[in-house]
Amino acid sequence: MTMPMIEVLKPGLETCVQDYPGRKGAFGMGFPPSGPVDHWSFRLANILVGNAPGDAALECQFIGPALKFKAPAVIALCGGDMAAKLGGAPVPLWQSIAAEAGQVLELGSALTGARTYLAIAGSIDTPPFLGSRSTFVLGDCGGLNGAPLEVGGEIPVGEGQGVPGRKIKQSCRPAVSENHRWQIEVCAGPNDDWIDAAGQQRFLKSEWKLSPKSNRVGFRLEGPEWTFTEKATNKAPENGSDPSNTIDHGYPIGAINLCGQTPIILLHDTLTLGGFINPFTVPSSAFWKLGQSRPGDIYDFELVSVDEAQARKRAINAMCSEDSIEQA
Amino acid sequence: MKFDQPKYLPGGDHFILVQFGDDASIDLNFMALGLTAALKEDATKGVVDTNPSYNSLIVEYESDDISYADLKIELARLISGLGSVEDLELESRLAYLPAMYLDPWTRDCVADYSEKIAPRDYDPDFVAEVNGFEDAKQLARIHSGTEHWVVAVCSTPGLPLMRALDPRCAITSPKYNPPRTWTTLGAIGVGGLSSSIYTTPGPGGYNLIGRTPVPLWDPQQRLPVFKDRVVLLDAADRVKFVPIGEEEFEYIEARVADGSYEFNITAYQRFSVGAYKKWVASLNQDGRF
Numbered sequence: 001m002t003m004p005m006i007e008v009l010k011p012g013l014e015t016c017v018q019d020y021p022g023r024k025g026a027f028g029m030g031f032p033p034s035g036p037v038d039h040w041s042f043r044l045a046n047i048l049v050g051n052a053p054g055d056a057a058l059e060c061q062f063i064g065p066a067l068k069f070k071a072p073a074v075i076a077l078c079g080g081d082m083a084a085k086l087g088g089a090p091v092p093l094w095q096s097i098a099a100e101a102g103q104v105l106e107l108g109s110a111l112t113g114a115r116t117y118l119a120i121a122g123s124i125d126t127p128p129f130l131g132s133r134s135t136f137v138l139g140d141c142g143g144l145n146g147a148p149l150e151v152g153g154e155i156p157v158g159e160g161q162g163v164p165g166r167k168i169k170q171s172c173r174p175a176v177s178e179n180h181r182w183q184i185e186v187c188a189g190p191n192d193d194w195i196d197a198a199g200q201q202r203f204l205k206s207e208w209k210l211s212p213k214s215n216r217v218g219f220r221l222e223g224p225e226w227t228f229t230e231k232a233t234n235k236a237p238e239n240g241s242d243p244s245n246t247i248d249h250g251y252p253i254g255a256i257n258l259c260g261q262t263p264i265i266l267l268h269d270t271l272t273l274g275g276f277i278n279p280f281t282v283p284s285s286a287f288w289k290l291g292q293s294r295p296g297d298i299y300d301f302e303l304v305s306v307d308e309a310q311a312r313k314r315a316i317n318a319m320c321s322e323d324s325i326e327q328a
Numbered sequence: 329m330k331f332d333q334p335k336y337l338p339g340g341d342h343f344i345l346v347q348f349g350d351d352a353s354i355d356l357n358f359m360a361l362g363l364t365a366a367l368k369e370d371a372t373k374g375v376v377d378t379n380p381s382y383n384s385l386i387v388e389y390e391s392d393d394i395s396y397a398d399l400k401i402e403l404a405r406l407i408s409g410l411g412s413v414e415d416l417e418l419e420s421r422l423a424y425l426p427a428m429y430l431d432p433w434t435r436d437c438v439a440d441y442s443e444k445i446a447p448r449d450y451d452p453d454f455v456a457e458v459n460g461f462e463d464a465k466q467l468a469r470i471h472s473g474t475e476h477w478v479v480a481v482c483s484t485p486g487l488p489l490m491r492a493l494d495p496r497c498a499i500t501s502p503k504y505n506p507p508r509t510w511t512t513l514g515a516i517g518v519g520g521l522s523s524s525i526y527t528t529p530g531p532g533g534y535n536l537i538g539r540t541p542v543p544l545w546d547p548q549q550r551l552p553v554f555k556d557r558v559v560l561l562d563a564a565d566r567v568k569f570v571p572i573g574e575e576e577f578e579y580i581e582a583r584v585a586d587g588s589y590e591f592n593i594t595a596y597q598r599f600s601v602g603a604y605k606k607w608v609a610s611l612n613q614d615g616r617f
Binding site: 024025026027028029030031129130138139140141146187188189190191235236238240247248249250251252253254255271272273274278281282283284285306307309310313314317 | 337342345347350351364378379382385386392396480481483485487547558559562
């Protein structure tokens with residue numbers, strides 16, 4: 001089997017190999033799943049180049065990399081617009097294209113959104129760790145030596161049968177917000193009963209600003225105060241002294257984890273367990289919006305039932321398929 | 329307090345938290361680990377992963393394979409099949425881990441915090457004082473005088489949260505506030521009701537009382553014990569710390585580095601919660617070591 005390589009000329013900002021759904025079944029060993037934040041765009045990029053939707057590809061964050069192809073490749077970019085150029089010529093998003101051996105793909109800063117996904121036909125063939133190629137930087141594992149891309153690094157790629165000129169139908173693409181406001185679904189729980197009725201309404205009716213102190217571990221939010229029920233203020237001492245403290249418990253991915261008065265949305269590289277309450281949880285159908293928002297953007301939260309959240313996830317999953325393809 | 333019926337709390341579209349009670353009674357962790365084992369044995373369709381803790385178990389599921397309502401029914405069925413906590417028998421190994429108490433490295437770590445973040449006493453002196461022990465040496469005797477129950481492996485890869493199984497060796501202490509920004513790798517810490525071992529050199533809030541020279545996880549799976557596993561310990565295993573001096577610490581460290589270190593871990597044994605509780609009831613719990 002040939003192993004076409006891609007050489008890293010510029011790494012970008014924490015550009016990492018990810019796969020979907022990531023490292024599953026490893027919570028009990030202390031590993032979160034990792035994987036792409038906007039897994040809708042991620043899967044569309046893979047489908048364009050003929051890979052399985054969850055195959056390993058690159059997640060570029062805010063500032064993209066410059067990569068040199070050592071062999072011909074079919075590639076696709078989906079997600080935020082990083083004004084990509086291949087051999088100096090602009091490259092369209094949401095479309096598979098051919099790259100020649102020796103050509104350089106250069107991504108800049110994100111003009112829209114925050115994350116761009118680069119899939120390569122044949123998919124990235126770094127060694128899997130606990131069943132996944134996703135990079136988990138804090139755990140020093142997955143991806144290329146457990147780390148983001150580095151200058152001079154070589155990305156191994158499997159053999160693929162990509163076809164250029166395939167496009168994602170407009171109606172099947174996630175729509176990146178142009179006014180930097182996002183309506184983010186949340187489900188109540190697990191610990192909504194620690195927040196009083198006024199506090200829950202304040203959470204749902206207020207604007208929340210995404211803090212610059214945000215990364216793939218968690219997104220910090222800035223907004224109004226939280227108020228609590230007696231459950232939070234009158235509890236056994238082993239819970240801890242702050243109203244937001246509880247006895248350590250496992251964290252759902254997407255939890256709105258309240259640390260004192262600071263809510264943090266837990267993302268795919270989160271700590272798997274801890275001693276703060278999670279009054280609400282962002283379901284997986286909203287993760288593409290998290291992946292495409294940037295510090296300073298405003299979130300409005302929309303309460304949905306678990307059933308509704310699952311229905312929205314199914315609707316997105318249905319679009320992560322060959323049905324979303326049209327020929328250019 | 330243990331709830332009459334467990335609580336089922338949703339966590340978005342693919343998690344459910346099963347809570348057995350609202351305090352940190354060790355029985356609640358035994359129930360969570362009993363349910364973990366039952367789910368594994370049952371191979372319940374749609375269950376993707378589990379993560380136990382002090383009084384709860386979080387379950388990840390795939391809603392295309394099982395609905396939230398059906399998952400609750402399945403969980404209730406498995407929980408009623410567990411019977412009472414005394415009936416539980418959990419698969420458990422005992423790992424003997426070398427530990428240098430009152431070591432120079434965590435002493436430096438505490439001193440560094442004291443200098444750069446907030447002044448504080450040497451952690452073992454502080455923990456000994458808040459527990460009414462004679463001195464830090466008695467703290468080391470008490471901490472190494474019991475098997476520690478692995479409540480959960482969590483937060484960072486391979487990190488065990490542990491509780492003393494012998495109530496005469498229970499230690500409680502407040503955690504750091506604000507937390508440390510870095511921690512010596514292999515540091516043994518105590519905080520709240522728990523002990524832990526730092527598996528990454530990251531931040532932390534436990535009081536540091538010693539250090540082990542052995543790794544608790546190995547992504548390269550280099551040492552023989554990691555041939556078939558990435559992390560050393562699972563929830564429901566037990567740890568006994570074996571006190572060592574600096575010379576032996578360095579000897580073991582060298583054997584870890586050259587790949588020849590052999591861990592001392594027993595085969596799986598059945599840990600009977602009923603027998604354990606009988607033993608605890610027979611003890612004079614006011615005694616210390």
